[in-house]
Amino acid sequence: MLDKDLVLQYLADFQEKKLPSLIERELRVPVKRDYVITVIGPRRSGKTFYFYQLIKELPREETLYMDFEHPVFEGFQPKDILEVLKLHREAFGEPGYIFLDEVQAVPGWERMVRYLHDEGYHVFLTGSSSKFLSKEVATQLRGRALTYTLLPFSFREFLRAKGFKPKKPLSSKKEAQIKSLLLEYLTWGGFPQVVLEEDETIRGKLLSEYLDMVVYKDIVERYGVRNLHVMKLLIRSLMRSFSKEFSVHAFYNTLKSQGISVGKGVLYEYLGYLEDSMSVFLLKKFSYSLRTSELSIPKVYPVDAGFARIFSFTPDVGRLMELTVLLELKRQDREVYYYKNGREVDFVIVEKGRPAEMIQVTYARDGDDLRPREIEGLKKAGDRLNVERRTVVTWDYGDERVGIKFVPLWEYLQNL
Secondary structure (H helix, E strand, O other), X not given: OOOHHHHHXXXXXXXXXXXXXXXXXXXXXXXXXXXXXXXXXXXXXXXXXXXXXXXXXXXXXXXXXXXXXXXXXXXXXXXXXXXXXXXXXXHHOOOOEEEEEOHHHOOOHHHHHHHHXXXXXXXXXXXXXXXXXXXXXXXXXXXXXXXXXXXXXXXXXXHHXXXXXXXXXXXXXHHHHHHHHHHHHHHHOXXXXXXXXXXXXXXXXXXXXXXXXHHHHHHHHHHOOOOHHHHHHHHHHHHHOOOOEOOHHHHHHHHHHOOOOOOHHHHHHHHHHHHHOOOEEEEOEOOOOHHHHHOOOOEXXXXXXXXXXXXXXXOXXXXXXXXXXXXXXXXXXXXXXXXXXXXXXXXXXXXOOEEEEEEEEOXXXXXXXXXXXXXXXXXXXXXXXXXXXXXXXXXXXXXXXXXXXXXXXXXXXXXX
């Protein structure tokens, strides 16, 4: 049962709260009553601060913000929203905008959201579960919701956080600075608090705690995972082999050879939990056959380079570049696959059901560093799939030849 006095104090504290200074995020959502706006993303990616970014543009007395991980809302039930609305109405007036943070913590939250929407409130939600939240929103709200994804800082946001504002044309000094910052971004990733922290020891501790939070709060508690040891082994294997194909069958055999007994079905479930918590992305192989694509062995990528760092003492810059490009495509909500038919192409972007662009990522500093087999593989794959837009993202080489555009990563991420 809600403690009304504590809830009222919580509401009053928020009305008087001075919102923190923010690094403006690039995500744009419509602020209108026609839709429930859902923002999903991994923990610590900045969803709460993104809410603050939106709230700053609204009349505070018309804004009701509820953080369902706050102790005052422990045991909250959907019907309790009526009491909270009443308290807000009596103390501050009728709220027009309602922000529900980490809403999946409330059992049956869909009924509450549907009620608020039907009553004419403009509702915003955040959650740390991709499938769970998206599925329930789509099922219960029946076309009345729009879902957006907020990942850790993009490189543009990272530069903004560092106070670096590149303008074209770049001087040689500015170009050297941006490459140095890019290497830092590849090394530590884009989780906002990690970016803003200067002490590398604390950065490492933050990343480890973030991953622990995902494991214990989003997976163990939510799904009742019993074999924590196997889950941790799975995470370590995924993070160490990111950007490569990951076979559950092969991992099962590895565990078996070590005397660890676990069902293959359980491993598939655990991998699904990690994907659901937005800790990793599973990239399918492109095929015109949906069945073939769905049954393909996926390539696995962490949601942030920082997670890969936890398990690696010698960062592989080429693979981190590939990860960074994939995350950028995800931010743009592109439909992405990898391609493999003799030679592999890192990414195939599909538009309207057809492959529209192919992207290869390589750690090349100049033309001499380019590996002929990669270029030849991209050309053959492009010809086979009839794709004209062919891009090679490099470390520091730009050109356009043989029907391929070569773009340095720092330019690709900046759109300079």
